[in-house]
Amino acid sequence: MSIKIDSTGNRYVDVDLTTDIHRMLQATASVNERRKIAYGYIMNNLRGRYSIDGNQEIFVTKRSADKLTNAAPDIRLNVIPELADIIRIGKHPIIKDAEHSLFVKFAYYDICFKLGSDYYTATMNVGIRENGEGVLYQINRFKNEAAPFNVGEVRNPTPEEDTASKNIGHVPITI
DSSP: OOEEEOTTSOEEEEEOTTSHHHHHHHHOOOHHHHHHHHHHHIIIIIOEEEEETTTEEEEEOHHHHHHHHTTOOHHHHHHGGGHHHHHHHOEEEEEEEOOOSSOSEEEEEEEEEEETTEEEEEEEEEEEOTTSOEEEEEEEEEEEESSSOOTTTOOOOOTTOOGGGOOOSOOOOOO
């Protein structure tokens, strides 16, 4: 398991860059080829149901694979093999209504990870369907941190975030 705990008690994912999938990603100079490799890895190894925040379930689907790999920067491609643990450590969701063809809401979770010797925070976007199912949609807003993080004190802003919609702590995914 790649989930670690920093000195302040926050969980983060220590991305293992020595796996076969990472060797495949590093072996090609073409960003489009890296995206195809990552897409195939999601489709063949990561589709399914994952637990987040103790009692919610997030699905990784073909839609997830499409959104995560389309125009993906290398940093996102590097965390894809760790999606299961990335989902497990998500915390402090902000839930907003959405005008989207598939989702009625979006939940934005803080995530933290270590890539090589660098620490990062990011936002994991989860689309909420009308029936309450959560679908991993995107990981973005990557921010390099100088040292291990304290996510409880510093949030990554979500799109169009305002203080009235900010929820700190556990918020179940419900509609």
